[in-house]
Amino acid sequence: MKANVMLELILKDWRLQRRMIVLTIVAGTAALAMLLIGGQTPLVVGIVFYFVSMVFCACLLPMQNIVNERKKQTLSFVMSLPVSAARYGAAKLVSTVGMFLIPWLALLCAALYMILIRHSLPNGAIPAGLIIMNFPLIGFCLITGTALVAESEGWGTAAMAVVNSSYWLVWYLLVSHVPSLHETWSAPVAVWSPPVFKILGVEFAIIVLTLGVTLYLQSRKRDFI
Amino acid sequence: MTDCAIELNGVCKSYPFFDLHNIDLQLQPGTIMGLIGPNGAGKSTTIRILMGLVHQDSGEVNVLGHSMPKGQIDAKWDIGFASEDMRLYDSMTLGWHIHFMKSIYASWDDAYSQLLLKRFGLNAEQKVKGLSHGQRVKASLLLVFARRPKLLVLDEPTTGLDPVARHEILRELTAVMVEDGRSILFSSHNTQDVEQISDQITFIDRGRIIDSMDKEIYLDRWRRLRLEVPDGVALPTLPGVIGVQKAGRLAVAIANAFEPHLPNAYETSGARVRAVENMTLEEIFVANVEHSREEVKA
Numbered sequence: 001m002k003a004n005v006m007l008e009l010i011l012k013d014w015r016l017q018r019r020m021i022v023l024t025i026v027a028g029t030a031a032l033a034m035l036l037i038g039g040q041t042p043l044v045v046g047i048v049f050y051f052v053s054m055v056f057c058a059c060l061l062p063m064q065n066i067v068n069e070r071k072k073q074t075l076s077f078v079m080s081l082p083v084s085a086a087r088y089g090a091a092k093l094v095s096t097v098g099m100f101l102i103p104w105l106a107l108l109c110a111a112l113y114m115i116l117i118r119h120s121l122p123n124g125a126i127p128a129g130l131i132i133m134n135f136p137l138i139g140f141c142l143i144t145g146t147a148l149v150a151e152s153e154g155w156g157t158a159a160m161a162v163v164n165s166s167y168w169l170v171w172y173l174l175v176s177h178v179p180s181l182h183e184t185w186s187a188p189v190a191v192w193s194p195p196v197f198k199i200l201g202v203e204f205a206i207i208v209l210t211l212g213v214t215l216y217l218q219s220r221k222r223d224f225i
Numbered sequence: 226m227t228d229c230a231i232e233l234n235g236v237c238k239s240y241p242f243f244d245l246h247n248i249d250l251q252l253q254p255g256t257i258m259g260l261i262g263p264n265g266a267g268k269s270t271t272i273r274i275l276m277g278l279v280h281q282d283s284g285e286v287n288v289l290g291h292s293m294p295k296g297q298i299d300a301k302w303d304i305g306f307a308s309e310d311m312r313l314y315d316s317m318t319l320g321w322h323i324h325f326m327k328s329i330y331a332s333w334d335d336a337y338s339q340l341l342l343k344r345f346g347l348n349a350e351q352k353v354k355g356l357s358h359g360q361r362v363k364a365s366l367l368l369v370f371a372r373r374p375k376l377l378v379l380d381e382p383t384t385g386l387d388p389v390a391r392h393e394i395l396r397e398l399t400a401v402m403v404e405d406g407r408s409i410l411f412s413s414h415n416t417q418d419v420e421q422i423s424d425q426i427t428f429i430d431r432g433r434i435i436d437s438m439d440k441e442i443y444l445d446r447w448r449r450l451r452l453e454v455p456d457g458v459a460l461p462t463l464p465g466v467i468g469v470q471k472a473g474r475l476a477v478a479i480a481n482a483f484e485p486h487l488p489n490a491y492e493t494s495g496a497r498v499r500a501v502e503n504m505t506l507e508e509i510f511v512a513n514v515e516h517s518r519e520e521v522k523a
Contacts (some may be wrong), residue, residue: 003328003329003330003331004330005298005329006244008325008328008329011328012325015321016314016316060264072315073310073312074304074311074312074313074314076308076310076311076312077311077312077313077365079278080275080276080300080301080305080306080307080311080369081298081306081329082296082297082298082301082302082329083301084294084298085278086276087298160330168351199244222279223278223279224234225278
């Protein structure tokens with residue numbers, strides 16, 4: 001019986017990158033633990049480090065898992081296996097996104113749990129927090145898509161620069177155009193208003209669209225190495 | 226379907242600064258073909274096309290009965306491919322790579338891989354980043370050989386190796402051929418390596434196949450004639466002679482279709498034939514490339 005090469009490629013990526021995933025979870029958890037100290041400064045520092053750990057993983061994972069395969073010339077080795085460019089791209093996308101979702105989901109759950117159990121953190125922050133937590137996920141998808149399609153460190157770095165400098169700008173635009181986000185931030189209960197659902201829907205659509213376009217472009221490549 | 230291990234018919238590929246022109250190539254099962262060409266001749270592009278990694282603009286490519294690039298997944302189960310620019314994962318051990326290949330190929334031969342580890346002097350526990358260049362090449366070839374593929378496609382595998390490592394790899398390649406029906410396409414710009422192990426030789430230059438035939442026929446057909454040409458004697462243009470270089474009274478004629486009557490023809494014209502020499506594959510290669518370039522210019 002022939003092996004499932006795509007599955008083997010995904011498992012191979014996991015074995016190669018698992019240290020970074022564990023490191024992200026540890027760093028994010030440590031940042032969240034700072035919130036337990038109480039007070040304004042640990043709160044701000046904890047939230048910033050928590051976000052930084054996610055952004056760090058969103059940047060480093062695509063570069064290590066995708067760009068390095070080409071840069072370090074291990075791509076020839078992988079492409080000597082019974083796999084086409086389209087299937088390689090699909091396996092790479094599944095492994096990279098899957099690996100990122102592990103720390104992202106783990107830290108998202110940890111953050112929500114922290115908000116729910118800590119009285120100093122209002123539950124009204126949950127919708128906005130969810131919207132913000134999607135930023136590194138969207139950024140990660142954009143960097144991953146660019147790295148996979150453009151096959152270049154330069155384009156990957158450019159995508160990282162654009163994405164990382166956009167987080168605060170997008171947040172600023174959202175807060176200034178959707179006042180309810182800011183107004184309900186300190187509410188004792190989470191307020192799931194239509195604008196919140198609309199923003200979450202747009203975020204989800206961007207993720208699906210980015211991954212779909214990446215797969216499509218990858219499947220149309222004629223020269224792979 | 227075709228009986229050839231590899232068959233390329235009229236394959237063309239255009240890049241902004243390089244074109245592959247109308248490549249026709251056939252590799253019969255059980256033979257070793259040396260694909261020789263200078264740097265930038267199109268060896269790697271040809272190999273990438275037949276591996277399905279680059280799609281041809283036109284022409285047909287069949288490998289082990291599979292049309293490429295469409296059938297590349299099925300074909301690659303039986304192809305062992307290694308190239309000069311191929312690297313393994315630095316942070317992992319050779320043993321990890323062996324385990325990875327075993328998880329994919331049911332044909333993996335454990336006993337043979339252990340034997341190759343010993344023959345190549347490799348340690349499975351060692352990380353790839355600690356290996357020398359020669360050891361890395363050997364490790365890559367071990368991962369290819371132990372799969373027992375029907376077809377081996379090797380793109381300049383001996384480049385940058387010391388003579389001992391080259392000898393070990395060429396010896397192993399010859400040993401691999403003991404198994405019936407296995408075919409090897411071996412690209413190199415090192416004619417010594419190719420001469421040592423190939424049955425068939427194909428010369429490629431500037432994106433064109435300039436010649437392809439049995440190695441023994443090549444060596445038999447090419448000759449160098451050293452001539453002494455007295456003043457007032459004009460050398461005749463003879464069929465089978467592709468070029469004559471003169472320096473004073475001495476001349477060297479290169480024949481690519483040597484016939485025993487050629488020396489007599491020169492003697493009849495008034496020249497003296499001082500020697501008729503066999504040519505090495507490297508000399509044939511250089512003469513062939515120069516002749517082909519002159520023909521293209523003309």
